[in-house]
Amino acid sequence: MRARIENKVLFIHHEDLPEFKKGGSVVRNSYFWALRSIAGRARRYQDWEYESEVWIALVRMLLSFAESGYLGDRETILEFPLSQGEIPEMLRDVSTWE
Template sequence: MQSYLQDNILYINKKDLPEYKKNASIVRNNYFWALKSISGYSPPSADWEFEPEVWFALSRMLLFFTNSGYLGYSETVLEFSEDTIIPDVLRQVSSKL
């Protein structure tokens, strides 16, 4: 998921966020609601925001969904630009583009 940091807020690009679909997989819908529940701001047409206070929970949640095997790696890993300094708490669930 393409991500970036700005003013100590983590943003996940709206095009990479999971979508809620009424008849979709339970795992995908749970993933959507889990991310939305810890997001500080999650409008349907913009990037979602995550404050530093939830980064630890976000990291553990992404690891859980990655290890479940139901979702693809690109759906559960935060991707940052090469010049981004990734905070330690997010390092295990992040990669660089």
């Protein structure tokens, strides 16, 4: 998932977020609601925002869903642009460069 950090707020690109689908996969729908539940802002067609206070919960959630085997790496790994600079240590276990 494409991500960036601005002023200690993590933004996940809206096109890379899971979609809720009525009658869809239980895992994907659970993933959608889990990510949405800790987001500071989660508006439709906009990037979701995560304050630094919830990053540890986000990391644990991403690792848990990745380990389940139901979701691919592109759905559970944060991809930062090279221009971002250093990735915060707290996010490194679930992050890479684009």
